[in-house]
Amino acid sequence: MSDHKRRIVYIEDEPDSAALIERILTAFGYDIIVAYTGHDGIKAAIEYQPELVLVDLDLPDISGFEVAMHLREVGDLQRIPIIAITSQDSDEYRGMARVAEISSYITKPVSVELLTRKIEQYIGTEDLLVDINVDADKEFYARETVQHLINKIRDLESSNEQLRANNRELVEQLVNNLRKAEATNRELLRLDHVKDDFIQRIAHEVRTPLTVVMGYFNLLFNDPDIQALCQNQREINNYMQFMQDGLERMRILVEEIVMISRLGTGKVEVAITPIPPTDLLEAAIRPFSAALEQRQIELNLYYDNLPTYIHGDADLLRLALINVIGNAIKYTPDEGEVSISLTQVRDNLLRIMIKDTGIGIDPDEQQRIFETFYSAENISLHSTSKTNFQGGGLGLGLTIAKAVIELHSGHIYVESEGCDNERMPGSTFYIELPIDPQTQANRQNLYQSFNQ
Numbered sequence: 001m002s003d004h005k006r007r008i009v010y011i012e013d014e015p016d017s018a019a020l021i022e023r024i025l026t027a028f029g030y031d032i033i034v035a036y037t038g039h040d041g042i043k044a045a046i047e048y049q050p051e052l053v054l055v056d057l058d059l060p061d062i063s064g065f066e067v068a069m070h071l072r073e074v075g076d077l078q079r080i081p082i083i084a085i086t087s088q089d090s091d092e093y094r095g096m097a098r099v100a101e102i103s104s105y106i107t108k109p110v111s112v113e114l115l116t117r118k119i120e121q122y123i124g125t126e127d128l129l130v131d132i133n134v135d136a137d138k139e140f141y142a143r144e145t146v147q148h149l150i151n152k153i154r155d156l157e158s159s160n161e162q163l164r165a166n167n168r169e170l171v172e173q174l175v176n177n178l179r180k181a182e183a184t185n186r187e188l189l190r191l192d193h194v195k196d197d198f199i200q201r202i203a204h205e206v207r208t209p210l211t212v213v214m215g216y217f218n219l220l221f222n223d224p225d226i227q228a229l230c231q232n233q234r235e236i237n238n239y240m241q242f243m244q245d246g247l248e249r250m251r252i253l254v255e256e257i258v259m260i261s262r263l264g265t266g267k268v269e270v271a272i273t274p275i276p277p278t279d280l281l282e283a284a285i286r287p288f289s290a291a292l293e294q295r296q297i298e299l300n301l302y303y304d305n306l307p308t309y310i311h312g313d314a315d316l317l318r319l320a321l322i323n324v325i326g327n328a329i330k331y332t333p334d335e336g337e338v339s340i341s342l343t344q345v346r347d348n349l350l351r352i353m354i355k356d357t358g359i360g361i362d363p364d365e366q367q368r369i370f371e372t373f374y375s376a377e378n379i380s381l382h383s384t385s386k387t388n389f390q391g392g393g394l395g396l397g398l399t400i401a402k403a404v405i406e407l408h409s410g411h412i413y414v415e416s417e418g419c420d421n422e423r424m425p426g427s428t429f430y431i432e433l434p435i436d437p438q439t440q441a442n443r444q445n446l447y448q449s450f451n452q
């Protein structure tokens, strides 16, 4: 930098910016004359004949462009370098700068390096009217842009690295959670199997002594001496009847628990055979003949347009029907009516309708009664025998019936106006069975739905 002071008129209305740039340029060895308006700036330039004019384009009285145009009309100042400072950089501004013969311009915030370099470049130059898009500018801007881009890329790389680290952490967390969920699932499946094994073992353990007790009880009950005693003594007869009822209930309970557990684990063997539909129905109502007679419930049977056979597992279908017919009897008061009809409704569909004149079922219970252990009735109402009015039950009968019907690709549902112990609106259960089902696929579905 040369020793002698080089004069610059600096026109800037903003005192802080003016003071700052003045200080910087003074430090760089320039002699700075500051003017705060356009008019003062023109006056100062004429008076002090500087080597360069630095002008802010946005002045309060006249714009920096006008200042430049005035200066170009003053003889001595026609070729003076004028550098404009502006907060706006647009094609329009650049065009106006060219028209006003402004040598170059700098955008705010002003870079000290760029400002001093530009001033150095213009001071002492013969050809003072240098185009504002000089290569040096471009190079400088290009360098700044490249540096800026490099910084940006570095920033991006570091935030990418951060993101990758976060992602890694997230993936690790997910994998850990998945592992935990898998372990919990395995544990639940294990417990489920333990539960099924337990139920089956308990049922087996109870069934064995129960069979022995029932066997001896039947021997005793059928013994002529005991029968004579029962006939003569009403009390003994009643005790024996109670014992028989109790044993029968225990037997049914054990069978239901075993069945529900086996249906749930898909362990039920299905033996499909052709069955005459009337045989199926007769086998299902046979166990109830005594109860029907005793409670004076009228049983009406209707057959219409029947196929010769339906294909299914006779034992399982009989079990399903026993549960639904048993309920119709159980929830119908003495002297009521149960009607059963068998009809072939379509090519491959048999519909069994079981209608009673009992207490009925509330609409919002009609889906849930098919769930395991669901009992819409207050359990305390259940009396001893399954065939008594509102007699005993664990809430398994309809679950078993539904599982068996679905095992045969069939469908079971109920219609009832609602439950009313006074009015006895009754219920109608519909069982629809394909005459020839494809059971294999449905056993799979059933197993899945039980284990969800």
Ligand code: ADP
Binding pocket: 323, 327, 328, 329, 331, 356, 358, 359, 360, 361, 369, 370, 374, 375, 376, 377, 392, 393, 394, 395, 396, 397, 398, 399, 427
């Ligand atoms: P439960 O052994 O309790 O009878 P089910 O699974 O056979 O169990 O039936 C579930 C519930 O559905 C019963 O507790 C009863 O409230 C209701 N229900 C079933 N069938 C009838 C019916 N024909 N009339 C009225 N309610 C019935």
